[in-house]
Amino acid sequence: MLLLLDSKLVVEQISARWKVRDAKLAPYRDEAHALLVRFSQWSARHVPREQNGRADALANEALDRALIGGPAWVTRRPEPAVSSGTKSAAAADSAALLHESASARAATRVTFMGCGASRGVPRVGCRCAVCLSRDLRNHRTRSAALVEWSDAASGAARAIVIDPGMDLRDQALRFGVDRLDGALVTHIHVDHTGGIDELRAYTDAQDEVLLLGAGPGTAAELRQRWEYAVDGRTAPGHGIPALRIEVAEPTLQIAGRPFEAIPIVHGKREAHGWRSGAFAYLTDVASVTAASRARLQGLDLLVVSALRDLPHPTHQTVDEALELIAALAPARAVLTHLDHDLDYEELAGRLPANVFAAFDGLVVAVPSR
Structure with missing residues (x-):
């Protein structure tokens, strides 16, 4: 317990x-x-x-x-709002902005199953203060998000995972993810795709092919790396994932819900964020072009990566993430893909009132539009 x-x-x-x-x-x-x-x-x-x-x-x-x-x-949980997460003691009152109100309970729920960088936190063999921290909010598995909603017509529970990475099995067990309607991939790097084989748990249990969405370049690489599991090579129920790769051009649908792929700059390889309604998820961001920024207006919740404070060639810093948030002006924002350079309490204490640091297990509700 x-x-x-x-x-x-x-x-x-x-x-x-x-x-x-x-x-x-x-x-x-x-x-x-x-x-x-x-x-x-x-x-x-x-x-x-x-x-x-x-x-x-x-x-x-x-x-x-x-x-x-x-x-x-x-x-x-301050009254009257119900807080989905905590910040530092000095900023506790602003945590009311990150809430799950009565009107939003039937809307989209975003669970941060993981919020760490590619090596997770603590790192193997590292003795830094964050890696040795006993604050559970500094214990970060590889970044992944569970997005849940109710079908508008039938009321059926729907769920997808963004980035089935290397920690997917442990994350699914921890958060009780018993079924999925699909999965989305932001880019091909192993910390975001290393758990794709674990999707067989769902294709076996549900006895159905699972949609795996990606941008065109990422989809091509997925077909090469998981050729045994895609495009009808294996039927569900045989212990091998049965996946159907769908390219977002720029939008695809999972269980009747649209998800739009938003191009971002990460490195030499193609990368995308994902937007659905008033929620957008951008990880491993180096920069975001003007064209993509235009597609990220009017958000209630923006999730964006902030690797560390020091510059990095393919990841934006905390300050750069805050600059992007200020430019896009979402109602709320959450920083994810946090490395061991960032202590949760210290980071949370210096963020603007509408910006929050993620921790594994944070749940945020996004109202319907």
């Missing part, structure tokens, strides 16, 4: 200062009590109960999630 808690009252409740009513939770009681001793190392901030009138409800939510196997992510 994983608990990320910003309200001390919640910890008190779970650690048996408040009666645990279900026997299934009893084994966690002693563990939670021990964690309470080290609470300052696990929490961004102690929030006195008088400052958070919803602490009781949050505790019950954590317990309910734990009963079904967790993980139970419980964050401080």
Whole structure:
């Protein structure tokens, strides 16, 4: 069971200062009590109960999630908005902008299954402060996003993953991704495509071919690298992914929802971001042309990469990402593809009020247009 808690009252409740009513939770009681001793190392901030009138409800939510196997992510949620994520203590009030309101609950949900750079954080063998950090928001798997919505006609749950990368299996298990309607790829690099073979879990279980969307150049490379799995080479249900590659020209549809490929500059290879409605996802950005910027206006949520503070030949810095955000003027923005140079708490504390640092497990709701 994983608990990320910003309200001390919640910890008190779970650690048996408040009666645990279900026997299934009893084994966690002693563990939670021990964690309470080290609470300052696990929490961004102690929030006195008088400052958070919803602490009781949050505790019950954590317990309910734990009963079904967790993980139970419980964050401080200012009234009246419900925060989907936390920032530094100094910027806690601005976190209300990143919310999941009652009117948005049936709209698009974006889950950051991973927000790390190509080597993840912590890096293997690295002893830097971020790699050794006990703050779980500094533990980053390779960048990937789960996009979920409800079918307008039938009400059926729909889901796609953007960038089935090297950590896809662990991410899918962690976030309970039991079915997919398709997958989108931003570019061919292995940290964004290394989990494509894991898509067989879905083509086997669903007994159907899965759409894999990409730009034309990326699609050609996907056909070469995964020739055994695409274009009808294998039927579903045989332990090999059964994929149908579709080229966005510039738009494709998955389960009736349009996704538009937006060209970006990354390196020598083709790369695209993806836009659907008021949401856009741009990772591994070096720069964005004027033509692409024109297609990124009017966004509610922009997700954009910000590798580090120091310049890099194929990735924009935090400052460059902020300049792009200012130019595109979305209502909210989230920084992803973060390397080990960036500590979550320090980064979150210096961002503008409508810009947030991602962490693995962050969920953001995007209202319908």
